[in-house]
Amino acid sequence: MLLKASTKEAIKPHKVTIEYEDATVRMFMIASIIWGAVGMLVGVLVAFQLNFHQLNLGLEWLNFGRLRPLHTNGAIFAFVGNMMFAGVYHSTQRLCKCRTASKTLSLIHFWGWQLIIVGAAITLPMGITQSKEYAELIWPLDIMVAVIWVIFGINFFWTLAKRNEPSLYVAIWFYIATIVTVAMLYVVNNLQLPTSIMHGYSIYAGVQDALVQWWYGHNAVAFFLTTPILGIMYYYMPKAANRPVYSYRLSVVHFWSLVFIYIWAGPHHLLNTALPPWLQALGMLFSLMLWAPSWGGMLNGLLTLRGAWDKLREDPVLKFLAAGVTFYGMATFEGPLLSIKSVNALSHYSDWTIGHVHGGTLGWNGFMAAGMFYWLAPRLWKTKLYSVGMANLHFWLSMVGILLYVASMWVSGITQGLMLNATEADGALLKYPDFVETLNAIRPMMLTRAVGGTLYLIGWFMLIFNIFKTIMGKEPVTEKIDVMVSEDTLYRSSTVRGLINWPLTYSLLLILFSTVWFLADGLLMILSLMASFAVVLIAIVHFQFSGKKWADWYDRFLENSMVFTVVTFLAVVIGGAVQIIPSLTINADKVIMAEGRVQGLYTPLELAGRDIYISEGCYNCHSQMVRTMVPDVLRYGDGERYSKIGDSIYDHPFQWGSKRTGPDLAFEGGKRPDVWHYNHFLDPRSTSPGSNMPAYPWLFKQKLNVNQLPSKINTLRILGNPYPEMDDETIITLAQEQAMEITQRLLRDGAIADPDTKVIALIAYMQKLGSYEQPSFVPGANADSSVAAHE
Amino acid sequence: MADTPQPPRLKRGQVVLREHSYDGIQEFDQKLPNWWLYTLYGAIVFSIVYWFILFQANNGQHDINDIENAISDIQAARLAALGSFDDPTLWQMSQNPTLIARGEATYVTHCQACHLASLKGKDEPGGIGENLVDGTWKYGGTPTEVMHIVLKGSPDKASGMQAWESQLGAVASAEVVAYIMSHHTAP
CATH class of the missing domain: 1.10.760.10 (Cytochrome c-like domain)
Structure with a gap:
């Protein structure tokens, strides 16, 4: 950006030809497809192990306890991770009208990430783990993840700095939120003191560790599995449907409410536990408030299809994208529901949660991945999809698979939850004291789940075959575009001007007062609550009088990626700070x-x-x-x-x-x-x-x-x-x-x-x-x- | 985009298509659906009220108070349930076929893994519990003494039995004792 500012005067309008760098996009895409199959295969194996303990085979490295982390990490970081990188590298270049800043960094990113995955695939079955869920990788691998992630970030922001498109499209906002937040979450949650090259102890203990871990765990779902995929949705959905996005305004409101609110909801993983009650309440309340922002994303995705619904009949890409967004809506409705303390008393620790997350990963992530890959493959290799019929069959097979999976987990979770919680003799005695009895009651449901998962896996193998046949022997295309570069396309607003403005001032004041209200007692509490209301009222009045200017401000704001990133970071850092810092003072x-x-x-x-x-x-x-x-x-x-x-x-x-x-x-x-x-x-x-x-x-x-x-x-x-x-x-x-x-x-x-x-x-x-x-x-x-x- | 021309005034229900296009993608500027906005506002208002009532009008400790009260009720109910089982009653129960059958069913589910179907426990291969039919008792052989061990477990838990009170309760424990004592004779 500095470079650009200094050469700004020299630029006359002229045409340049840009050649997109899609080689790494192809590599990430193929990696995602392959790791996806591995992750799902391990998932099917562990699902069957739950019904048939003999499938553990008495081998330590094939044991459920060691394979489940391999399955979860594989699905999240190897499958969705590589898919996200493919989508980000592909769409960012087009949305910025410029080539990815550095192919070298892209390649380091790609191979570094695959190396981490291989490292995980070796260490986890060997039982080399730090046990925090979805953060099981040991500290040397953690450092690699952090380094590679920073390289990804440098490459991404460097690309933004070079862009020939002044304004940032909504997909880019989500990518920015992803990059800064995942970096923060991953580093903070993995802070530890090594005892050897393969082992370390978390610097947090007990309740602190639980709080930090679920702040991470919940927001890994939010910022690794949700925000980048929403960004991908905002690019590929309108592209595939050839329709404008439903509402820009909705994008603005749901983006900011989503990134601000999501980060607070982590404690809903710890309801009714020893976690201090005020944190439990925050977890529940912010989860409830998160429902509308999440559905904003779903609405914007589905309503973009208005006028294009008929295309769903023929086009497997739109089928997958539309169904993926629908599953996103389902999972984000279920999430707040499960966060209500009394519902959680029944659902927590049960299969209901397992069904919930698979609605997200198989339905939202998996379908979005399939839709994106079916759209990308013919374009990256300049050909046609080998078989549309097979892609449609993949869709229906996976759909049946997910429905079997999710429905059986609902029945299973509710059945076992009710049995475990049932009491008699005025609550002095358990109705089903034998735990194994409740386990055996859900065995048919667990088996149905394994069958559903198998169907989904078969569908994925069809995708592999279909895409392989599509690209085999085809020449990878190098896409070029002509861009008019002039002063107009360069970014103009200064950092200071971007940061000083009314909407941001009101937001920060509101956050300040409401935080004081949360934490304070007595008069200060009442005053800050009133001040929060006053800020909202003044902001609404101010907006009524100068609505247009606010919109202009936001347009200007979108032209300054650095300011945008800083504000996004502020939005995601507050929730964690308010929740975690007080808990750090707890000691023996x-x-x-x-x-x-x-x-x-x-x-x-x-x-x-x-x-x-x-x-x-x-x-x-x-x-x-x-x-x-x-x-x-x-x-x-x-x-x-x-x-x-x-x-x-x-x-x-x-x-x-x-x-x-x-x-x-x-x-x-x-x-x-x-x-x-x-x-x-x-x-x-x-x-x-x-x-x-x-x-x-x-x-x-x-x-x-x-x-x-x-x-x-x-x-x-x-x-x-x-x-x-x-x-x-x-x-x-x-x-x-x-x-x-x-x-x-x-x-x-x-x-x-x-x-x-x-x-x-x-x-x-x-x-x-x-x-x-x-x-x-x-x-x-x-x-x-x-x-x-x-x- | 500061230099794009001002859009014409909107008619009711008319939708703006924003001029700018990103790689061919355009955006409408639809108003936010009302039901969606009200859901968001409703959740925010609910949260403020909930927080205020729970933590600022009260002390936020109701979970702890509730569970402490419930624990005290459980203990009271257990003490009350125990009161009716004395030695004569338990011996009497040990001769009632219905109660013996019930006790046996509980024994099969919970006790047999360690004490075996023969009740001979570690005196036979596969058993790790005490022998219940050899006439010797480690912690006393009256029905109430046996019942006490069933409810509270062995005093030496590092190598003795767990407590069963939480799982079985007084009635089912008494039935198990009746089943065991049906292999013995009253003095």
């Missing part, structure tokens, strides 16, 4: 004062067991969070206990989980004998008939590497866990002594184990879960939490 001392108890510190062996739990992906099926709900307290808290903040205050990373294919384990420690766990890991069905949990035979053979423990303990001490100073030998000896103790107890109960094996450490961890201490200096603390304490 405050928790002891407030709750009278605090989690027991893990011994070295228990810590080793915890890392095995993480490595095996146990969190994919087991939560560690007894919610503030009677059924949870009855089922997991012995009718007397629910999870509090202090119960996980030392947990780096947290293990609250998001899905209960198996029971909650927050208070598992001390409930059952060691030998029960031993038998359960060896053959889950020997202790829990009907269970679908895989067996873990390798834990009985593999040795635990105790030499890593000193580095891990020291790292946790730096992060604030109150471990005393211990030399390496003491730490290792402590671990070995505890292992020997457990082994001897097992032997007494008739089970033979080697004290050096992983299973011993895992048993130590299981028996520690839920233990707590009540430091004596706390006034009014109870000696124990037995029945007497509640009389």
Whole structure:
């Protein structure tokens, strides 16, 4: 941009020929198609594993807990990621009337991204993971992701700076929001202290980690799976339909409300948990407010088709795009619904959530990808689609697949949710105390889901065949356009002029006052609430008197990509800051004062067991969070206990989980004998008939590497866990002594184990879960939490 | 686009097609649908009211208070349910075929995995629980003592049984005890 400003005077109107750089677009597209097949194939396998535990094959790297992260990361980052990059690189050049700034950077981006995916595909099945969902990649890969993402950003903004189109089209707004927000989310959520080249501990613990992780997790959906695809919709939908976009005004309102509101909604993943109630309420309320902005996108997509509906009959591209946008509308209606606390009490941890996200990924992302690829392939290779009939068949097959998938997950989630929450005897007793009974009730639905997923996968293979036949032997085209370059096409507004204006001032004032209102008490609270209303009223009046000028301002604003980016960043940074910064002050001392108890510190062996739990992906099926709900307290808290903040205050990373294919384990420690766990890991069905949990035979053979423990303990001490100073030998000896103790107890109960094996450490961890201490200096603390304490 | 000519005044219901085109894509400038706007405004107003009522007119602790009250009710209900099961009653139950059948059904679901169908537990291959029919009792052999272990679990949980009170409740536990005691005779 600097360059342009300095040479501005010299430019006379003249014609230049631009040659688009589409080689990397082709590469990203093919990568997305292939990784899509891999991601879906793994998805179908894990779906069948849930019904047929034998499909885990007793192989550690084919186990559900390790493959599910491969499936989710593959679908999100490999499939949708590459699809997004193809769409962004292709459409941005056309919307900016200029070639991508640097082909070298595009190529580094492409190969770097594929390298990360290969790294993930190797590490995740090996159990090398940091366990935060959709952020499982270990820190060396995290750094690669951040670097490659920044390269993508540089290339993108450099292209914007070179553009021959003064104004930014709505698709570009969404791309900008994507790039800045994903960078922020990914870096903040992955902050950690390495203990070795393959392992690190999150700097956040317990409730903080949960909050940061779901701020990330929710907004990875928002800014990785939604905003870039909305941008893609805004380019390919009007192109394919050959119709103008329905409403520019709607684009403006829904874009800004979407990026501002989305970021606040993360806590809806943590409703009814130990998360402070004010954060839960924010999560729910912002999710409700998000409904209209999301539907704004759907409306603008679908109503663009007005006057072109007849084309849907013949054109598979429009079929996929229209259905994709419809699924987007369905998923964004369901999201706010699931965020209502009472609905969430039923749906959370159940298959309903699984159905919800697949409506998004298979319906919205998958269909948008298919529509875009069917549109792109003939144009990038200058040919015709090999078979329109096959593309139509793909559409209907996938549609049936998704409907089977989503509908069965609704039935499954609601059935199991109702069974798990059902009580009798005036709420003093569970109606279905046996967890396995509720699992077996949903087995037919889980099987239907797997069939639906298989149909979708078959459809995808048809796409691969169709596109392969389309492009095979065809010459890739190099598209050129002539652009008139003159002063007129250059960007004109200055940064300062772009930033100082009424709409932005009112927005910032409103955000300031309403934030104060949120956080303040008493008179200040009332005053700031009134000030918020006053700002809205004044802004409305001002707008009534000078509506045209405001529109002009926005047009000017669109010509300055740097200002636009800064304002977008401001919009997305506020929500996270308001929610996360207060939680960073929570620490063990405050928790002891407030709750009278605090989690027991893990011994070295228990810590080793915890890392095995993480490595095996146990969190994919087991939560560690007894919610503030009677059924949870009855089922997991012995009718007397629910999870509090202090119960996980030392947990780096947290293990609250998001899905209960198996029971909650927050208070598992001390409930059952060691030998029960031993038998359960060896053959889950020997202790829990009907269970679908895989067996873990390798834990009985593999040795635990105790030499890593000193580095891990020291790292946790730096992060604030109150471990005393211990030399390496003491730490290792402590671990070995505890292992020997457990082994001897097992032997007494008739089970033979080697004290050096992983299973011993895992048993130590299981028996520690839920233990707590009540430091004596706390006034009014109870000696124990037995029945007497509640009389 | 500052130099584009001013659009003519709009008639009612007329839609503006914005002049500018991006790579051939044009945009209408339709008014926002009213139902959509009202949904957005409604959600915002609801949120402000909800927040105000919950956190600023109240203390925001109602979840915690609710669950603490519910826990206290659960404990009270459990104590009340336990009161009716004493030794004579449990021995009597152990001779009633209906109750024995019910107890057996519960035993098969919850107890058999460790204590085996034979009730002989770890004295037979595959079992890890105590033998319930060998006449020796680790923690006392009266029906109420056995019931106490069923409800609360073994005092030594690192190698003994879990508590079943939350899963079974007093009545089903008493039926299981009746089933076990039906293999013994009253003194």
